[in-house]
Amino acid sequence: MARQARPLAEHYGDLVRVALMEARPAGLQTRQLVSATRLTKSQVERGIRHLRDVGAAEHLTPIVWRRRDGYMFSEDPADWIEYEKKQFQEILVRLTRMITGTLAPHLARHPDDEWAQLASAQLTGVRATLAQLTK
Numbered sequence: 001m002a003r004q005a006r007p008l009a010e011h012y013g014d015l016v017r018v019a020l021m022e023a024r025p026a027g028l029q030t031r032q033l034v035s036a037t038r039l040t041k042s043q044v045e046r047g048i049r050h051l052r053d054v055g056a057a058e059h060l061t062p063i064v065w066r067r068r069d070g071y072m073f074s075e076d077p078a079d080w081i082e083y084e085k086k087q088f089q090e091i092l093v094r095l096t097r098m099i100t101g102t103l104a105p106h107l108a109r110h111p112d113d114e115w116a117q118l119a120s121a122q123l124t125g126v127r128a129t130l131a132q133l134t135k
Contacts, residue, residue, distance in 0.1 A: 012047030027072030085134050092130040
């Protein structure tokens with residue numbers, strides 16, 4: 001179930017969607033979206049988040065981001081997979097840092113801590129799954 005849209009987020013999303021549709025099939029970098037929509041950078045980012053929420057809920061073409069092209073609507077599943085893998089990689093890096101920087105030292109100091117043991121066991125599986133999804 002989609003989140004309830006806030007009026008400003010919906011408005012920003014509409015402006016971003018129109019700019020991306022006009023640029024299609026090319027993409028737009030954030031600075032180009034700021035210029036095209038006359039929104040601030042944070043408003044553009046809020047509009048993109050809104051579009052992602054709405055797109056997922058309404059089965060629309062997903063927005064992907066690539067360094068060379070910026071944000072874009074793509075009909076190519078290869079673009080979606082590339083973007084998804086990069087997102088999983090970012091999550092994997094953040095999770096690994098949390099495990100090695102916080103959870104592992106916690107377990108080293110308190111090896112019998114039930115919470116740390118549970119978190120370690122669960123996150124080991126999540127980490128392995130994310131590693132597979134990034135290949």
